[in-house]
Amino acid sequence: MRARIGLLTLVLPAGLSLAGTSQAQDSPMFRGDLARSGVSTGTPVTASPKVKWAFHTGGRVISTPAVVAGSVYFGSTDGNVYAVNAEDGAKRWSFKTDARVSSSPAVAGGVVFLGSYDGAFYALDAATGALRWKFKTGGERRFAGKNLHGYPPAGEVIPDPFDVYLSSPAVWQGTVYFGSGDGHVYALDAASGRLRWKFKTGNVVHASPTLADGKVFIGSWDTWFYALDAVTGHMVWRFKTGEDPNVHNQTGIQGTAAVVGGMVYFECRDAHVYALDARTGRKRWTFDLQGSWGMSSPAVADGRIYYATADGRRFHAADAATGKDIFVLPFSWYFSASPAIVGHYAYAANWDGRLMAIDVDAQQVAWTFETDSSRANRAKYIKADGSMNYRAAMDESFADDIGLEFSRIFSMGSFLSSPVVVDGVIYIGSMDGNLYALR
Numbered sequence: 327m328r329a330r331i332g333l334l335t336l337v338l339p340a341g342l343s344l345a346g347t348s349q350a351q352d353s354p355m356f357r358g359d360l361a362r363s364g365v366s367t368g369t370p371v372t373a374s375p376k377v378k379w380a381f382h383t384g385g386r387v388i389s390t391p392a393v394v395a396g397s398v399y400f401g402s403t404d405g406n407v408y409a410v411n412a413e414d415g416a417k418r419w420s421f422k423t424d425a426r427v428s429s430s431p432a433v434a435g436g437v438v439f440l441g442s443y444d445g446a447f448y449a450l451d452a453a454t455g456a457l458r459w460k461f462k463t464g465g466e467r468r469f470a471g472k473n474l475h476g477y478p479p480a481g482e483v484i485p486d487p488f489d490v491y492l493s494s495p496a497v498w499q500g501t502v503y504f505g506s507g508d509g510h511v512y513a514l515d516a517a518s519g520r521l522r523w524k525f526k527t528g529n530v531v532h533a534s535p536t537l538a539d540g541k542v543f544i545g546s547w548d549t550w551f552y553a554l555d556a557v558t559g560h561m562v563w564r565f566k567t568g569e570d571p572n573v574h575n576q577t578g579i580q581g582t583a584a585v586v587g588g589m590v591y592f593e594c595r596d597a598h599v600y601a602l603d604a605r606t607g608r609k610r611w612t613f614d615l616q617g618s619w620g621m622s623s624p625a626v627a628d629g630r631i632y633y634a635t636a637d638g639r640r641f642h643a644a645d646a647a648t649g650k651d652i653f654v655l656p657f658s659w660y661f662s663a664s665p666a667i668v669g670h671y672a673y674a675a676n677w678d679g680r681l682m683a684i685d686v687d688a689q690q691v692a693w694t695f696e697t698d699s700s701r702a703n704r705a706k707y708i709k710a711d712g713s714m715n716y717r718a719a720m721d722e723s724f725a726d727d728i729g730l731e732f733s734r735i736f737s738m739g740s741f742l743s744s745p746v747v748v749d750g751v752i753y754i755g756s757m758d759g760n761l762y763a764l765r
Contacts, residue, residue: 351366351367351368351369351748351749352393352394352395352748353366353391353392353393353394353746353747353748354392354393354394354432354433354434355392355430355431355432355433355494355495355496355497356390356392356430356432356494356534356582356744357534357582357584357623357625357664357744358666358746360496360498360536360537360538361536361537361538361584361585361586362534362536362582362583362584362585362623363584363586363625363626363627364584364623364624364625364626364627364632364664364665364666364667365625365626365627365666365667365668366666366667366668366746366747366748367668368668368747368748368749368750369668369747369749369750370668370669370670370671370683370747370750371668371671371673371683371747371750371751371752371764371765372671372683372692373693374693374694374695375693375695375752375764375765376764376765377762377763377764378415378751378763378764378765379414379415379762379763380415380760380761380762380763381408381410381415381417381760381761382759382760383402383404383406383408383759383760383761384402384404384406384759385402385403385404385405385406385426385759386402386403386736386755386756386757386758386759387400387401387402387403387743387755387756387757387759387760387761388401388403388426388428388490388491388742388743388755388757389401389402389427389428389429389430389431389440389743389755390430390494390663390664390743390744390746390754390755391430391431391743391746391753391754391755391761392430392431392432392433392438392746393412393746393748393753394433394452396411396412396413397409397410397411397412397418397452398410398411398412398753398761398763399431399433399438399452400430400431400743400755400761401426401427401428401429401430401431401440401442402426402427402755402759403426403427403428404426405422405423405424405425405426405427405442405444406420406421406422406423406427407420407421407423407427407431407438407440407448407450407455408420408761409438409452409455410761412748412751412753412763415761415763418455419454419455420455421448421450421455421457423442423444423446423448424442424444424446425442425443425444425445425466426442426443427440427441427442427443427492428443428490428491428492429441429442429491429492429493429494429495429504430491430494430534430744431494431495432494432495432496432497432502433452434497434502434516435497435516436451436452436453437449437450437451437452437458437516438450438451438452439495439497439502439504439516440492440494440495441463441466441492441493441495441504441506442466442492443466443492444466445462445463445464445465445466445507445508446460446461446462446463447460447461447462447463447495447504447506447512447514447519448460449502449516449519458519459518459519460519461512461514461519461521463506463507463508463510463512464506464508464509464510465507465508466492466506466507466508467485467507467508467530468485468486468487468489468507468530469485469486469489469529469530469532469547469574469578470483470484470485470486471483471484471486471573471574472484472574473572473573473574474486474573474574474575474725475573475574475575476573476575476723477723477724477725477728478723478724478725479725482725484725484728486574487728487729487732488580488619488621488636488662489530489532489547489580490662490742491532491580491742492507492532493505493506493531493532493533493534493535494534494582495534495535496534496535496536496537496542497516498537498556499556500515500516500517501513501514501515501516501522501556502514502515502516503535503537503542503556504534504535505531505532505533505534505535505544505546506530506531507530507531507532509526509527509528509529509530509531509546509548510524510525510526510527510531511524511525511527511531511535511542511544511552511554511559512524513542513556513559522559523558523559524559525552525554525559525561527546527548527550527552528546528548528549528550529546529547529548529578530546530547531544531545531546531547532547532580533545533546533579533580533581533582533583533592534582534623535582536582536583536584536585536590537556538585538604539604539605540555540556540557541553541554541555541556541562541604542554542555542556543583543585543590543604544582544583545567545579545580545581545582545583545592545594546578546579547577547578547579547580548578549566549567549568549569549577549578549579549596550564550565550566550567550579551564551565551567551579551583551590551592551600551602551607552564553590553604553607562607563606563607564607565600565602565607565609567579567594567596567598567600568594568596568597568598569596570596575595576595576596576597576617576619577595577596578594578595578596579592579594579595580593580595580619580620580621581593581594581620581621581622581623581624581664582623582664583623584623584624584625584626584631585604586626586646587626587646588603588604588605589601589602589603589604589610589646590602590603590604590607591624591626591631591646592620592623592624593619593620593621593622593623593624593633593635594620595619595620595621597614597615597616597617597618597619597620598612598613598614598615598620599612599613599615599620599624599631599633599642599644599649600612601631601646601649611648611649612649613644613649613651615635615638616638617637617638618635618636618637618638618639618640619635619636619637619638620633620635620636621635621636621660621661621662622634622636622661622662622663622664622665622744623664623744624664624665625664625665625666625667625672626646627667629645629646629647630643630644630645630646630652630686631643631644631645631646631649632644632665632667632672632686633665634661634663634664634665634674634676635661636660636661636662637660639656639657639658639659639660639661639676639714640654640655640656640657641654641655641657641661641665641672641674641682641684642654643672643686643689652689653689655684655689655690655691657676657682658676658678658708658712658713658714659676659677659678659680659707659714659740660676660677660714661674661675661676661677662676662677662742663675663676663741663742663743663744663745663754664744665744665745666744666745666746666747667686668747670685670686670687671683671684671685671686671692672684672686673745673747673752674745675741675743675744675745675754676740676741677735677736677738677740677741677742678700678704678707678708678714678738678740679696679697679699679700679703679704679738679739679740679741679756679757679758680694680695680696680697680700680741681694681695681696681741681745681752681754681764682694682695695764697738697739697756697758697760697762698739698758699737699738699739699756699758700738700739703737703738703739704738706718706734707719707734707735707738716731716735719731719732719734719735736757738757739756739757739758739760740756740757741754741755741756741757742755742757743755743756743761750765751763751764751765752764752765
């Protein structure tokens with residue numbers, strides 16, 4: 327590859343109050359809160375953890391878990407949504423959809439909300455897994471382009487294998503919001519699944535909506551970032567990012583924004599990080615990633631923005647007001663997973679099956695957890711100097727071979743799921759098919 331505006335108070339109708347609000351350390355949605363800050367007030371894991379339990383699915387776990395009231399909810403590429411006991415990993419229920427589930431769930435009012443690649447959006451009973459309602463979108467698809475990333479055949483439309491996530495919902499004031507591969511942002515009645523509004527963008531929307539000050543903030547693969555009125559769906563403003571019309575490489579917004587302190591922060595595939603004024607959409611600053619994609623979602627805490635890059639393979643801690651780096655740490659493989667902040671620790675996970683705890687005060691890695699698959703296979707894809715060896719997974723540079731390359735790389739137990747820290751336990755999914763609880 328060149329490969330707190332303030333958290334909104336959830337005021338839901340009877341029967342739809344946010345699940346687990348009595349448990350301060352619950353993480354009911356992707357990035358933990360409506361502002362998608364990536365910050366937890368819970369107990370950090372300060373010493374190298376061991377596997378408390380691992381729950382194995384029949385596919386890969388790209389979905390980031392939600393943890394609410396002693397249950398962990400997540401999806402798998404085997405097409406199932408799972409609920410397991412947070413204490414011992416015992417299965418409580420599973421629900422089968424008709425395709426892979428790479429959306430991360432949101433849990434509110436005893437209901438689990440998430441989407442599937444079957445083109446449907448589901449509301450499931452959190453206690454039993456029973457279907458409450460199902461909404462059909464216009465259908466899912468990945469971002470695609472001719473001669474994508476420069477892979478032949480040049481005249482063929484190729485789906486982007488790096489477009490691995492589905493939009494993860496947010497629930498606010500009785501409405502559930504999410505994006506879709508059909509190019510729309512949707513707002514549904516959380517109790518019934520009835521359409522309240524939909525907003526059309528110019529391409530796939532797999533970023534997750536962020537809610538702040540009555541607005542929905544979300545990016546699209548059409549290269550625009552949008553602020554929408556959360557009640558009506560009308561556009562408040564939009565901001566244009568970079569284009570790459572020839573090979574469609576450095577283009578599109580894949581990650582989710584954090585909205586904190588009147589600012590909107592997001593990474594972009596055009597190799598920049600952006601900070602916008604949340605009220606007007608005016609650019610406050612941008613940081614050039616020197617050709618590296620930004621695929622994940624930043625965390626913002628205590629005047630700093632923390633983010634990790636893909637082919638740049640770096641973890642950045644920067645001043646949130648200016649974007650200037652405070653420190654940067656290099657790593658060996660891509661980051662798609664988004665960092666989680668607890669106290670003065672940042673938890674970051676990458677494609678080589680390693681999860682790192684970074685002490686942001688000491689500006690160094692405190693400990694590293696490695697999957698069994700990483701220990702068994704990582705050496706195949708790492709050069710002698712410790713750097714990434716992507717070419718070792720490739721047979722040839724042809725579109726059909728991309729999937730094979732990814733399967734080889736993912737044999738390291740890659741982390742595309744993002745870490746979630748609740749009550750001193752880290753929950754994270756792996757491409758080895760496991761959801762891990764680490765303590």
